Structures are given as C-alpha cells and as structure tokens.
Amino acid sequence: MQNRNVVSARTATPSVSFLSEVSLLPSRTLLWDFLALQAGFIVCLLHSGNMSVKMALQQEGFDRKKRGYRDINEIDINMNDPLFTKQWYLINTGQADGTPGLDLNVAEAWELGYTGKGVTIGIMDDGIDYLHPDLASNYNAEASYDFSSNDPYPYPRYTDDWFNSHGTRCAGEVSAAANNNICGVGVAYNSKVAGIRMLDQPFMTDIIEASSISHMPQLIDIYSASWGPTDNGKTGGWRPRQRLTAAAPWPDGVNTGKGGAGSIYVWASGDGGSYDDCNCDGYASSMWTISINSAINDGRTALYDESCSSTLASTFSNGRKRNPEAGVATTDLYGNCTLRHSGTSAAAPEAAGVFALALEANLGLTWRDMQHLTVLTSKRNQLHDEVHQWRRNGVGLEFNHLFGYGVLDAGAMVKMAKDWKTVPERFHCVGGSVQDPEKIPSTxxxxxxxxxxxxxxxxxxxxxxxxxxxxxxVNATRRGDLNINMTSPMGTKSILLSRRPRDDDSKVGFDKWPFMTTHTWGEDARGTWTLELGFVGSAPQKGVLKEWTLMLHGTQSAPYIDQVVRDYQSKLAMSKKEELEEELDEAVERSLKSILSKN
Structure with a gap:
C-alpha cells in the first residue's frame, strides 16, 4: 500500500483492508477504484518523501450505471431448437451432471447483439452436409470446394457407418441456425460456413493440404481444423518436404488473408492423451495457429487430451462420462442430429464460433489480435487438471500446461474486441544458439x-x-523417453516435450524441430534461458543434443498501450500495471489542482 492510505471519516484510523485484499493490481489503481465506488470516506494522499497530507475531502456517493449491459442472470435466452437445452457448452445449468456456469458464456455475447453475422468460417474436413436444414441457410457455396474430388461440391462421401459425419458435426457447432425447430444452435448462429473437403482420400498430399489451408482467404475469415498427424504417440509433425509446401500458406494466410488483417487458423490440439504430446504436431504447435484443447462439462480433462506448452486455450467436449447427454449436441448427416460429437475435434469449432463473435464486434482484428484477446479473456473458471497445476508466468498471467490460459469467454472477448486497437508490429529475433554436441546422460x-x-x-x-x-x-536411443524443459529469465518453466511411451524411434530423433511455448506471453526475453534434457523411462537411454536455437517473437513496444481498461481486476489491467500507475498519478494530480483552484 505504498504512498497511499485511506482514513475512515468516523474513526479517523487507517482502514486498508479493501486495498490488501487484491494484491495483483497496483495500489493506486485500487484506491482510485475505491474512491469511485465508496461513499462517506475522507481520503488522505500521502506522498513519499515528506508524507504530508495534501488534501482531505469528503464526498457523497451516487449511482452511475452502464447502458446496454445487463446482469447475466437476467438474460433470458429463448430458443425453440430441440437440442438447445442439451447444449451445455453454450449455457451450462448442470445438464448431464455438469457444473453450472462452466460454459463458453455465449449468452452474454448474444445479449450484446453478436451472433457471427458477416463472418465466414471454413471447415477443413471430410465435407459438410450443406443440404442439412439446420445448415443450408448459412452455407457459403462460393467459399466452398472439394479438394478430395476436385469439384465445387464438398458433400460427404456415403458410407454405411456414416464415417464421414465429422465435418458436418463441426459445422453445426459453429453455424447451425437458431429458432428453426431443428437440432441445436451454433455458437455463431448467424455466421456463414464453408465446406473444404480434404480428408476423404486414401492418402493426404502436399497439394491438397496446402490448397485447403490457403483456399479463398478473401472470403473465409476463420479456418477450423479438427485433424492432424496420427494420434498414436509416435508420429511427429509434417514431413521434411512439407516445410516448403504445406507450411508455406501460413505466413501468406496470416499476413494477407481476411482483407489484409490475416486469416485466423483454429486447430484441435490432438486426441493422443497421455501417450502423446501436441508439441510434436506441426500444426497444433505452430505459432500461426490457435491451438485449442478441451474440458468436459464438470471441468475435468478429457481422457484423450494431449498436453503441451503451445496450447493457447480450451473449450468443451466429452471424453470421460458415460451419460449420453454429456457429449456435444450438433448436426449430423442427412438432416439428422446427434448428442455424441466428442474429442478435441469438437473443441476447435466451438473456438472458431467464439472468434466469429469477436470478429463481428471488430472485423479489423488480426490473427495476432485474436491470440492476444484469447490470452487476456480466457478464464480458469472451474477447470482442473489432476496432473498439471495452474501457475503464473513472470507477468502474472495464469496458465495450465493442458488448458492453456483457460476456457474461452465469449462475453468477455466481444466486449474487449469492440474497442480493441491492433497490437504493435511483430519482430523476430534469434536469441542465440548452442551448436556444439552435448551428451544427454542416462541418469x-x-x-x-x-x-x-x-x-x-x-x-x-x-x-x-x-x-x-x-x-x-536431438537423437536418442529411445525418442519417446525424452523430456525437455525450458525456463525463461523471469522464471517460467515450459514443458516442451513430455514422455511418449509408445515412441520407440532410435534413428530419426528431432531434426531442427521448433518446440513452441506460449507460457511466457508478455515476459521480457532478456536474460538467461535454461534448457534441461533427460530421460524419464524405466530403462537407461543415451542421447545427443546437436543444436538448440532460441527464437523469440514479440513486440518492441507495450502491446496494450492503446487499450482501454474497464475492469481493474482483469488480465489487461494487470498487464498494464506500470502504465496505469502513471496515468493514475497524473489524474490525481490534475484533480487536486482543480479542487485547490476552486477553493
């Protein structure tokens, strides 16, 4: 409570309990908020140095209320779609033994008028049933294409077991129409959905993959991908030649797509569970994508969830409960509905829907703006991971190795997006490199x-x-037993690679593999970084680290300098602590001068 104190008008003794309750925010900001909200107090401004009382003033308090905002408990969402009440990930009231309030908070975004209008989401998958009555009105045919069959009609290929229902289910999560008495409601139910059929051929090719990722960026705002390398615990990223092909659309799409603001790519983190690590997935671990994990309806992890330091946030799915209504309710093939969609496949489209709501609030958002908004507005809520604890990084941002920065909050995101100013220019720095081979000990x-x-x-x-x-x-006698951690100068430890018990590779290793972390978001990169490599299996192994290069990506100027703080308990306020303190000092000084001049 340095340099400030509060004196009660009645007792004339210090009363600082309010200030001490919230330690993450600057004391000056807390005091200013205290002054604005509390009535009947005399405020003494104590300055370091002479500690003299500059001014004592008692004022009456009165109400001022924001217009256009209502308490979420007052929101009455009426939908006649038969599965809407079972879409607990939209509004969780405890359905299927879930935890009330643990949802995407879409109701608040909808109440503010954001439904995804004017935004198109491309579903890169096995096709979508664009004739489905819950999707037909929101289908964008111009932005759609079938790369599996090379024609403009991305309709799923028929199989007796409905194997190709994946894309249709994902599409319904995002853009299913509202109030039509059919199935459920999409997160962004007034958005448009495009089908990009690219998963239904015997083998994937570089051309199909690259063409899909870069398809129609002038029409598609958000790309949603619920696929990746095989989740078998031993497969890695993309093949070497793909670095020149499939990887090429990333910089082009994020820099020139969406009218120059950059395309937004949403990726499912993977379903390999504890046997895999999503940092071995070249798509989910790319800095050009937003990697999304999942939680079930009571906040626990799904059994298939992969954990890694590149995951930015989470949404919802099922993967632990046998309750038939604990899955994700959405559209299914041939005009049907389902309650059984699951996996991180279901998580990514939910995120795409939330991002569509944010884009409607501010169409100028860039791909980096969306990542910053995700970090700042995602909530821990009631998510809990039995393996990895929640921690704070060097600037106070809370994260989890599996859930990232928490579950997406649509209401918070659209409110911040509305007045968001684009973040400063991004720079890339090679922070240094270790080129001399180093042996990794067996113990x-x-x-x-x-x-x-x-x-x-x-x-x-x-x-x-x-x-x-x-x-x-790096090479090892058993790649799957490798464990790699990296610690930043501000003390944040990132698990870059966890043990993958099914990975028996002893020849390939990792060749210039870019292990990525988002856990140091907002930190100062200057100082000493520490890399730790070891083996965690039961049998002794040997290995050699051949190269470690540190790549730093971020801004020179403070990224939130132009953002307006409306909630002094938010992550944005915490990230702007020094700036807010300076602004408050200036505001207090101006107020005192004005008061003294009138007296």
Missing part, C-alpha cells in the same frame, strides 16, 4: 544456459514476448 539431466539481449539495440529487438521457439536437433 540425471543435461542442463544448458543461453544468455540473450533479445536483439536489443537492433531493429528486430523483442521486448514483450508472444511466442518462443526452441529449435532443437
């Missing part, structure tokens, strides 16, 4: 350090981190 750990100035003094100086990549070349 214990190989510990290396790298001190960097983050390119300070150069044009590409990175002061505020977004993504960090550890580009690593």
């Amino acid at each position: 214990g750990k190989l510990v290396l350090t790298l001190t960097t100035d983050a390119c300070e003094g150069k044009e590409n100086f990175v002061r505020y981190l977004e993504h960090v990549q550890a580009v690593i070349t």
Whole structure:
C-alpha cells in the first residue's frame, strides 16, 4: 500500500483492508477504484518523501450505471431448437451432471447483439452436409470446394457407418441456425460456413493440404481444423518436404488473408492423451495457429487430451462420462442430429464460433489480435487438471500446461474486441544458439544456459514476448523417453516435450524441430534461458543434443498501450500495471489542482 492510505471519516484510523485484499493490481489503481465506488470516506494522499497530507475531502456517493449491459442472470435466452437445452457448452445449468456456469458464456455475447453475422468460417474436413436444414441457410457455396474430388461440391462421401459425419458435426457447432425447430444452435448462429473437403482420400498430399489451408482467404475469415498427424504417440509433425509446401500458406494466410488483417487458423490440439504430446504436431504447435484443447462439462480433462506448452486455450467436449447427454449436441448427416460429437475435434469449432463473435464486434482484428484477446479473456473458471497445476508466468498471467490460459469467454472477448486497437508490429529475433554436441546422460539431466539481449539495440529487438521457439536437433536411443524443459529469465518453466511411451524411434530423433511455448506471453526475453534434457523411462537411454536455437517473437513496444481498461481486476489491467500507475498519478494530480483552484 505504498504512498497511499485511506482514513475512515468516523474513526479517523487507517482502514486498508479493501486495498490488501487484491494484491495483483497496483495500489493506486485500487484506491482510485475505491474512491469511485465508496461513499462517506475522507481520503488522505500521502506522498513519499515528506508524507504530508495534501488534501482531505469528503464526498457523497451516487449511482452511475452502464447502458446496454445487463446482469447475466437476467438474460433470458429463448430458443425453440430441440437440442438447445442439451447444449451445455453454450449455457451450462448442470445438464448431464455438469457444473453450472462452466460454459463458453455465449449468452452474454448474444445479449450484446453478436451472433457471427458477416463472418465466414471454413471447415477443413471430410465435407459438410450443406443440404442439412439446420445448415443450408448459412452455407457459403462460393467459399466452398472439394479438394478430395476436385469439384465445387464438398458433400460427404456415403458410407454405411456414416464415417464421414465429422465435418458436418463441426459445422453445426459453429453455424447451425437458431429458432428453426431443428437440432441445436451454433455458437455463431448467424455466421456463414464453408465446406473444404480434404480428408476423404486414401492418402493426404502436399497439394491438397496446402490448397485447403490457403483456399479463398478473401472470403473465409476463420479456418477450423479438427485433424492432424496420427494420434498414436509416435508420429511427429509434417514431413521434411512439407516445410516448403504445406507450411508455406501460413505466413501468406496470416499476413494477407481476411482483407489484409490475416486469416485466423483454429486447430484441435490432438486426441493422443497421455501417450502423446501436441508439441510434436506441426500444426497444433505452430505459432500461426490457435491451438485449442478441451474440458468436459464438470471441468475435468478429457481422457484423450494431449498436453503441451503451445496450447493457447480450451473449450468443451466429452471424453470421460458415460451419460449420453454429456457429449456435444450438433448436426449430423442427412438432416439428422446427434448428442455424441466428442474429442478435441469438437473443441476447435466451438473456438472458431467464439472468434466469429469477436470478429463481428471488430472485423479489423488480426490473427495476432485474436491470440492476444484469447490470452487476456480466457478464464480458469472451474477447470482442473489432476496432473498439471495452474501457475503464473513472470507477468502474472495464469496458465495450465493442458488448458492453456483457460476456457474461452465469449462475453468477455466481444466486449474487449469492440474497442480493441491492433497490437504493435511483430519482430523476430534469434536469441542465440548452442551448436556444439552435448551428451544427454542416462541418469540425471543435461542442463544448458543461453544468455540473450533479445536483439536489443537492433531493429528486430523483442521486448514483450508472444511466442518462443526452441529449435532443437536431438537423437536418442529411445525418442519417446525424452523430456525437455525450458525456463525463461523471469522464471517460467515450459514443458516442451513430455514422455511418449509408445515412441520407440532410435534413428530419426528431432531434426531442427521448433518446440513452441506460449507460457511466457508478455515476459521480457532478456536474460538467461535454461534448457534441461533427460530421460524419464524405466530403462537407461543415451542421447545427443546437436543444436538448440532460441527464437523469440514479440513486440518492441507495450502491446496494450492503446487499450482501454474497464475492469481493474482483469488480465489487461494487470498487464498494464506500470502504465496505469502513471496515468493514475497524473489524474490525481490534475484533480487536486482543480479542487485547490476552486477553493
């Protein structure tokens, strides 16, 4: 409570309990908020140095209310769609033994008038049933294509077991129409959906994959992908030649798509469970994508959830409960409905829907703006991971190794998006490299350090981190037993690679693999980074680290300097702590001068 105190008008004794209750926010900000909300107090401003009382003033308190906002408990959402009450991920009232309030908070966004209108989401999958009565009115034929059959009609190929229902289910989560007495309601029920059929052929090719990722960026705002490398616990990323083909659309799409603001790519983190690590998935771990994990309706992890340091946030699915209504309710093939959609396949489209609501609030949002909004507005809520604890990084942002920065909050995101100012230019810095081969001991750990100035003094100086990549070349007698951790100068530890017990590789290893972390978001990259490598299996192994290069990505100027703080208990307020303190000092000084001049 430095430099400030509050004195009660009745007792004339210090009363600082209100200030001490919230330790994450600057004391000046708390006091200013206290002054604005509390009546009947005399305020003494105590300045360091002479500690003199500059002004004592008692004022009456009165009400001011924001217009256009209502308490969420007062919101009355009426939908006649038969599965709407079973869509607990939209509004969780405890259905299927869930935890009330643990949902995407779409009701608040809808109440504010945001339903996805004017936004198109491309579902890259096995096709969509665009004749489905719950999808037909929102289908964007112009933005759709079938790369599996090379024609403009991405209708799913028929199989007796309805195997190709995946894309139709994902499409319904995003864009199913509202109030038509059919199935359920999409997260962004007035958005348009495009079908990009690309998963239904004997083998994937570089051309099909690259063409799908870069299809119609002038029409498609958000791409949703609920697929990736095989989740068998031993497969890795993309093949080497794909770095020049399938990987190529990323920079082009995020820089030139969506009218120049950049396409937004949403990726399911993977369904390999504890046997896999999504940092081995070149798509889910790409800094160009927003990787989404899942929780079930009571906040626990799904049994298939993969964990990794590249996951940015989470939504909902099923994967632990046998209750038939605990799955994701959505559209199904041939005009049908289902309660059985699941996996992180269901999580990614929900996120795409939330992002569509944010885009309606502000069509100028870039792909990086969306990632910043995700970090700032996602909530821990009641998510709990039995393996990984919630931790705070060096600037106070709370994260979890599996859930990322928490569950998406549509209401919070659209409110922040509405007045959002695009973040500053992004820079890339090679923070340093270790090129000499180092042996990894069979017991214990190989510990290396790298001190960097983050390119300070150069044009590409990175002061505020977004993504960090550890580009690593390593071989081991058993790749699956490798464990790799990296700790930032501000003390944040990221698990770059967990044990994958099914991975028996002893030849390939990882060749210049970019392990990525988002856990150091907002931190200062300057200082000493620590890399730890070891084996965690039962049998002794050997290995060699051949290269470690530190890649830093972020901004030179404070990313939120132009953002308006409306909630002093928010992550945005915490991220702007120093700036808010300076602003408050200036505001207090101006107010005092005005009061003194009148007296």
